[in-house]
Amino acid sequence: MVKICCIGAGYVGGPTMAVIALKCPSIEVAVVDISVPRINAWNSDQLPIYEPGLEEVVKQCRGKNLFFSTDVEKHVREANIVFVSVNTPTKTQGLGAGKAADLTYWESAARMIADVSKSDKIVVEKSTVPVKTAEAIEKILMHNSRGINFQILSNPEFLAEGTAINDLFKPDRVLIGGRETPEGMKAIKALKDVYAHWVPEDRILCTNLWSAEVSKLAANAFLAQRISSVNAMSALCEATGADVSQVSHAIGFDSRIGPKFLNASVGFGGSCFQKDILNLVYICECNGLPEVANYWKQVIKVNDYQKTRFVNRVVSSMFNTVSGKKIAILGFAFKKDTGDTRETPAIDVCKGLMGDKARLSIYDPQVPQEHIQRDLQMNKFDWDHPIHLQPTSPSTINQVIVASDAYEATKDSHGVCILTEWDEFKNLDYQKIYNNMQKPAFVFDGRNILDVEKLRKIGFIVYSIGKPLDKWLKDMPAVA
Ligand SMILES: NC(=O)C1=CN([C@@H]2O[C@H](COP(=O)(O)OP(=O)(O)OC[C@H]3O[C@@H](n4cnc5c(N)ncnc54)[C@H](O)[C@@H]3O)[C@@H](O)[C@H]2O)C=CC1
Numbered sequence: 001m002v003k004i005c006c007i008g009a010g011y012v013g014g015p016t017m018a019v020i021a022l023k024c025p026s027i028e029v030a031v032v033d034i035s036v037p038r039i040n041a042w043n044s045d046q047l048p049i050y051e052p053g054l055e056e057v058v059k060q061c062r063g064k065n066l067f068f069s070t071d072v073e074k075h076v077r078e079a080n081i082v083f084v085s086v087n088t089p090t091k092t093q094g095l096g097a098g099k100a101a102d103l104t105y106w107e108s109a110a111r112m113i114a115d116v117s118k119s120d121k122i123v124v125e126k127s128t129v130p131v132k133t134a135e136a137i138e139k140i141l142m143h144n145s146r147g148i149n150f151q152i153l154s155n156p157e158f159l160a161e162g163t164a165i166n167d168l169f170k171p172d173r174v175l176i177g178g179r180e181t182p183e184g185m186k187a188i189k190a191l192k193d194v195y196a197h198w199v200p201e202d203r204i205l206c207t208n209l210w211s212a213e214v215s216k217l218a219a220n221a222f223l224a225q226r227i228s229s230v231n232a233m234s235a236l237c238e239a240t241g242a243d244v245s246q247v248s249h250a251i252g253f254d255s256r257i258g259p260k261f262l263n264a265s266v267g268f269g270g271s272c273f274q275k276d277i278l279n280l281v282y283i284c285e286c287n288g289l290p291e292v293a294n295y296w297k298q299v300i301k302v303n304d305y306q307k308t309r310f311v312n313r314v315v316s317s318m319f320n321t322v323s324g325k326k327i328a329i330l331g332f333a334f335k336k337d338t339g340d341t342r343e344t345p346a347i348d349v350c351k352g353l354m355g356d357k358a359r360l361s362i363y364d365p366q367v368p369q370e371h372i373q374r375d376l377q378m379n380k381f382d383w384d385h386p387i388h389l390q391p392t393s394p395s396t397i398n399q400v401i402v403a404s405d406a407y408e409a410t411k412d413s414h415g416v417c418i419l420t421e422w423d424e425f426k427n428l429d430y431q432k433i434y435n436n437m438q439k440p441a442f443v444f445d446g447r448n449i450l451d452v453e454k455l456r457k458i459g460f461i462v463y464s465i466g467k468p469l470d471k472w473l474k475d476m477p478a479v480a
């Protein structure tokens with residue numbers, strides 16, 4: 001019987017292994033983690049992450065061929081295939097701080113695998129890692145292997161949060177990179193056989209190790225670049241009277257460009273786009289490719305610009321000050337259908353408004369109060385100037401309250417910012433919201449989900465990203 005163990009029960013390890021267990025009843029899958037609360041949650045009715053469809057999948061196989069455990073060593077020892085899906089955040093200290101991936105967790109997982117293994121294993125890189133990580137991992141494993149044969153594969157994950165289960169059920173492709181040796185090919189085949197339980201063979205792509213590692217960073221860089229491109233266009237649209245949605249629609253009709261991933265927004269967030277591009281930038285710099293590094297760095301700079309531009313627009317529209325004004329923030333997660341707030345643009349927007357002394361009333365259907373408070377109190381790590389941390393003074397947190405619904409959040413407010421595109425925000429009773437707000441009442445739609453004309457008829461002054469400005473906003477000072 002094939003036994004799989006996955007180290008890291010996070011946003012990737014949990015859903016990915018649950019789907020493997022569901023689709024491969026003959027394989028025993030153990031997901032292990034050093035975090036006791038996380039494993040307890042996986043074994044409870046309150047899963048540690050919110051992901052549509054995940055609960056149903058977990059309930060079908062948990063206790064049958066899917067197990068969550070903190071006994072990391074036992075399950076690693078027993079497995080034939082060990083996935084490593086630990087976090088690989090941006091380094092905040094030392095060499096490469098602010099850009100390079102921090103491989104501390106990966107290295108400790110690799111050392112542990114080497115220490116406890118008693119039989120041959122395939123070790124699969126599931127985490128997103130810098131190119132050539134497999135070589136470093138091989139060195140760690142071989143150094144301590146006591147004659148055990150380890151084959152390293154790169155099998156990066158392409159799921160997106162909020163649609164993870166669907167992405168795993170029907171992946172555009174599964175990518176497996178391995179050594180081009182007979183043993184390497186055998187390992188590739190073994191992993192391919194797992195995915196072949198439900199993924200059509202022509203969607204399982206096999207490459208060499210380095211191509212697989214680079215492809216993951218390249219895919220995220222290309223995706224993020226599309227958003228920065230459309231967001232850059234949104235600024236031009238506002239300046240000229242063009243409508244960015246019409247522009248996206250028009251260019252997306254070109255089959256070479258395609259219609260997906262062209263929604264202008266307050267900026268992209270999530271744990272990976274920024275981290276992976278910074279990682280790519282660092283790798284390019286280390287390989288003597290400053291022009292390539294600078295090209296990709298610009299994707300993040302435009303993203304930062306877009307968040308700043310949004311804050312400036314809010315402040316300048318409201319008579320150039322939000323001091324003491326109540327601003328309702330609808331949505332804090334980095335996108336809809338997830339409770340994840342890692343690198344959410346809402347953090348930067350809220351901190352920007354708090355910097356101008358606004359009072360914030362925040363509502364998100366999936367983000368608990370303590371996470372919002374934690375995120376807003378945390379120092380922001382400035383990737384561009386890694387030695388200068390931007391502290392949030394403890395007093396600023398008194399400017400924030402967390403509301404239990406959108407109506408409570410918006411009551412008596414001067415302005416409303418939509419920062420996450422949750423479906424429920426599309427269908428709120430905006431007349432009721434308007435009636436309960438201070439006047440003039442402003443809406444700043446950072447996700448372009450609202451019917452602007454309808455809101456203007458109610459009486460709101462509305463700003464939508466990349467859309468023609470109404471007269472009020474045109475008359476206000478220009479924003480940089
Ligand atoms: N979140 C996402 O949507 C995607 C993430 N990725 C990549 O997958 C990797 C994991 O990401 P997430 O699942 O979001 O991270 P996460 O932070 O949710 O989960 C990582 C887990 O690994 C555990 N861990 C760390 N070191 C460990 C060790 N030595 N032994 C056992 N457990 C250990 C942590 O306790 C944590 O629960 C990252 O490299 C990320 O870039 C790739 C595709 C999508």
Ligand SMILES: O=C(O)[C@H]1O[C@H](OP(=O)(O)OP(=O)(O)OC[C@H]2O[C@@H](n3ccc(=O)[nH]c3=O)[C@H](O)[C@@H]2O)[C@H](O)[C@@H](O)[C@@H]1O
Pocket residue numbers: 128157158159160161162220223227260261262263264265266267268269270271272273334335336
């Ligand atoms: O490596 C990863 O972690 C993952 O990163 C992204 O997935 P994710 O960050 O979960 O979510 P996305 O749907 O890509 O959205 C990222 C951010 O971009 C924003 N976005 C997305 C699309 C768009 O058109 N406009 C836009 O502003 C979203 O609101 C969100 O803040 C990729 O889409 C996944 O393929 C990849 O596996």
